[in-house]
Amino acid sequence: MPCLSKMERMIVSMQDPDMGIKMRNQRLLITVIPHAMTGNDIVEWLIQKYGISEEESLHLGNLIVKHGYIYPLKDPRSLVLRADESPYRFQVRPHRARHSPNGHRGPRGSCLSLFLPHRPPISGPAPSGRPRSWTTVGTAGTNQGCGPSPAPLSAAASLAAIYLAKKNIRKQGDLIEHEKDNYNLLHKRINHTWDFVVMQAREQLRAAKQRRKGDRIVIDCQEQAYWLVNRPPVSAGRGGGLDPHSRPRPGQRGWGRRGSPPALSMVLSLQPGAPNVLEQGPERRNCHTTRVQLNMDYYKREIEYCRKAMARTRVKSSICLEGYIKFNEQYVPHDPIMSGCLPSNPWITDDTTYWAMNAPTVTTPTKLRVERWGFNFSELINDPLGRAQLLEFLKKEFSAENLSFWEACEELRYGEQSRIAEIVDSIYQQFLAPGATRWVNIDSKTMERTLEGIKTPHRYVMDDAQMHIYMLMKKDSYPRFLKSDLYKNLLAEAVIPPETKKRVFPFMRKQRHSSPSPALLLPAGDAEEKSRSPSTAPVPEEES
């Protein structure tokens, strides 16, 4: 996960001896904790380093703590960054532990490694940053819903068990509810190694007693924070869960339903309810693990593409980018988020007048809407009201069949596969046949090609003819439309709604009326009927 390596780099700069956070003695009640930083220090450092606000800095800092890179020494059960004098420490790699308190030495030369598995959060190559032992947990889920057969969880489970066993001994059996459940579950799962677990727990407790108080607090907090973060994600409750570590098997449907056994995840949910920052979602493959066959065909396609692309005509950046400036100028006044909308934005004032006034078919359109029809032909033809006005205009010019032909072609392009032959025939009869009532004027070459093509009708058989007619309307009729009295009158009569200010008194909130769903327009069976036509169907007008 790229975010974890970026976070690690952030942590490294935080630890920089010159530019990083200054570590000092910090107070925790009466104990002095050496070499620590305050929550405030962290927030301030982030603000300075990245030029961000305090709110953003606190948010970012909280994520760093939730991922376990920094842990709190005060109130360690709660992985939260407080912007105050609370002390914090960096989670440490065992083999580079700055702190080697007296006590017996573990495999990596430090007591800290006693509870940390082989790959702590700040580590090198592990892409996920998660201890490797966890990834083996997921595959345990291959026994789909069969009984509690022991899975290869021993490494991870032992560590977790030792931690809970220590707690159990220290608190003389008085663990909190879910800790008790977890403890019992683990006891069942790795019963065969339980003697080892208890022995380890006792050993660690004995070693801990020999440490200075400051060290003890630090290590306890560190351990606690570690287990809060590095539990695997909890499987979802109702509706079935998916262990995100496991791979969905190809072709397997309904995978991940209630059949999967409670993973170690549930066993180790030490902080129920809190979002697990390490949860990833269904497994994704990248180029190294891909399901796609990177075979000869794949590379041949890439080569073919590159060859074609080399020869393509490109436009200079300066010209393209000018296009954005122009588009921006034209459209910003029409962008409700940028420029507001009149009379008001329904989401802000709860007043739906804006929607009523801009419904697909109104008697008097707004000024902004009519202006937009002048931006380009697309705007006109894609607005149901605009298209209706265009039709009126074309009727006057005796070329209304062009628009009808274009609409029929759209119906072919986006229609059902089963109706293709039928629609092609209908188009031919109406628009292309010699002597057709609504014959369209296409150039002879295109007509010839089209007539040949409809012998084997397919979805795209009218593309050339459709494009020809579209261009005719765009280049020929449209400019005349914009100069016509029809359009000028539309502009003159268009309304500019007066602004409605946002209500000052929020408790006098306007009632939010519901509107009829588009699916309600017709009785049940006709819903399919309606959904056949390409989306030129009007959407119901809103009640205001």
Place this chain on the structure above:
Amino acid sequence: MATEGLHENETLASLKSEAESLKGKLEEERAKLHDVELHQVAERVEALGQFVMKTRRTLKGHGNKVLCMDWCKDKRRIVSSSQDGKVIVWDSFTTNKEHAVTMPCTWVMACAYAPSGCAIACGGLDNKCSVYPLTFEKNENMAAKKKSVAMHTNYLSACSFTNSDMQILTASGDGTCALWDVESGQLLQSFHGHGADVLCLDLAPSETGNTFVSGGCDKKAMVWDMRTGQCVQSFETHDSDINSVRYYPSGDAFASGSDDATCRLYDLRADREVAIYSKESIIFGASSVDFSLSGRLLFAGYNDYTINVWDVLKGSRVSILFGHENRVSTLRVSPDGTAFCSGSWDHTLRIWA
């Protein structure tokens, strides 16, 4: 014959290295016409003023992570889907739930509203895309009317209706995209070329309505001709998975959001990346992006629970929106641009305006 010798030499390794070297040459070619940066051209554009957007509605009702959402053309209804298989249709203005169906699979990562407003499509770990007509019959049983349309060999990551209710475009973890006829379930066209899971797609708003863009775990964004199935343009500048792609309103460009914590703008006529939206303090992936109506603003939801708002022309970050308590997984601007909706792993959806 001479050609036989050629065939012998076409080993997989040599093809692969030929592809790599051609890609390098293509990048050089693309760079030749790049004479100015977007933010330079945008210097004369007025800077944006104070930016205030707030949550205006919170939609609560999903019992698990919200993964996807889509707007209805009526500008107020939405469909949303979640990890536990629930798909809900809301009137987000009143926050009323109007329909709900539980899919037989978990992780419903894709959902879409039909252009007519009379149906929805969804799918996920079931490897399928199914269409449900929306009715208001008494004793409505949505699940009974379900139509199975698309069949992939791995999870469905994205789906979208084309200009009508009769065709659906899908993207899948099997590395392909596909176009389907809804009524018959027939595969009309398939799109091969991604080297790994495809995570997102968006249809071009162009006049001729012929292309769409897809993004995947192979870090590539690819533009396809829907009619022929050919890739017409390909961009490979991200450092990690591309989670989301969205066309700029003019159709001349598209934006992408990636796990590499950046969003990027690719111009189709210049045939290159023209802007990167990133900040050192933003280290989590962008899961979902969309433009405001004018294309001046780019809203991006991130895996660090925030939404960043970018000035598309100047390249700077305009604002950061807090509110969600877990990853933002999906984000769409409403059809008339009055608001945008974000869905999150915190089980809620929010409407911002």
